[in-house]
Amino acid sequence: MDVEPGNTKDHCDLINKGGNKVVDAVNVRNLCKSYDDKSALRGFDLTVKKGEIFGLLGHNGAGKTTAVECMLGIRKKNAGSIKLLGLDPVIDRRSLFQRVGVQFQHTGFQDKIRVEECCRLSASLYDNTADWMELLEKFRLIDKKRQTVSDLSGGEKQKLAVVQALIGKPELLFLDELTTGLDPEARRDVWEYLKELRGNGVSIVLTSHFMDEVEYLCDNVVVLKQGKTVVYGEPEKLINVYGKRNLDELFLSLMKDNQGDAA
């Protein structure tokens, strides 16, 4: 795939070798969203293929969370089309969210609820569930299962939010700033687990401010600036095209000037 800043055309629905149409995990076209008179998203396009980890980047207020929430049907879009796993997030909500896991930037839990109760409650919402004890083990929360969530550290709460998103055995996973608050070891654990999921064909859309994380995990990224796509492509190729040493440098340069603004 060529790297063309702002170009998403070559991401459109794929045809596999057998000639069957492969449905994209995420297909967003011309998404527009404004709050009162302020535009949060201006003609946002996004295609995420099955088994791909996709990074949604941008500074605070660039429109990342708005994009995620519009994609999930939680925020009402002003214009555009959204399909997740070929389904409409509003019309097909029930069947779609059997297959989609979500970790929000700020995950709220009931006051005084325990970790195991949280997991049991989440597991009751889905038809097919993963073994949440195994997930707690994997995310090193098993010893905390009888603790109230309010007694967990910020990082542990964040890991619990990821566990909640994984309980329904999702085919598509949205992770909004997943490793914020995690220590380096926990971040590495989460990264490895996400790679394992990708290996099993799970598609992941993540937002992050950690460029090392994005560079390590993502197959493709989109950088948003004031609700518009600035660049779109594979991290490594983007770094080469723009002649930067790493994604961090590229991101900072894109945020400074209008270099690479989408047409």
Added chain:
Amino acid sequence: MNSLKKNFNRFLIMLKIEMLLAFRHGDMILFGIVMPVSIMMLIGAIGDSKTVAENFAGVASVGICAAGLMGIPLTVASYRHEKILKRFQATPVSPLILLVSITALQTLFAWVSGVGVYLTARFMFGMSLEGGGWRYMMTFVFVQFSIYSIGFLIAALVPDIKKANMVCVIVYFPMLFLSGATVPYNILPRGVQVFSDLFPLTQGIKMLRGAVYGLEFDGDIPRFALLTIIAFVAYLISIKTFRWE
């Protein structure tokens, strides 16, 4: 049928967890159950069986008042504030099922409270329901349904948890003390009684008293109509203006 069963199981799990959380908090146990039963005991200890019968309906409504005007609006407002309802929106289950389980729990609290107050009045002080058990129970559920509508209205209209706390205090305490629930209506000054008559709970308690004494229902028809209209309008506005976030 299978999906109905699954949803019912989900509801039961949510109800069980909500119940555990309510026990851990303890405020509904204290204000919704322990307080009305204690008030009934106190009234019985200082008065005679006639005093118990006169005040029974009011004390029995304390649980409805606590559940409807504190339990429901504060739980819903805090779940919205904590973005728990938002999290449920991104799952296959409607956040509505969570609201149903919250309502079911508050209903259970009001019933346990009502039964506790009745058993205290009946077996400790020999009170009997002259109008019959069925009429009393039907009236209790009707009043409950009506008062809960005000709780849902508050939950729908308040912008945040701080305002929810403020509105609940403003609505709950005057109703608790001036409607005849804790302080007998008959001993209130005439001017306060006129003010108290504006409260839906005062009308509800008057209906419950009618059911306790077995009075003709005709006298309750205007109250029945008024509470029905309040409930209809409040539920309608709640549904129209409800926000998950």
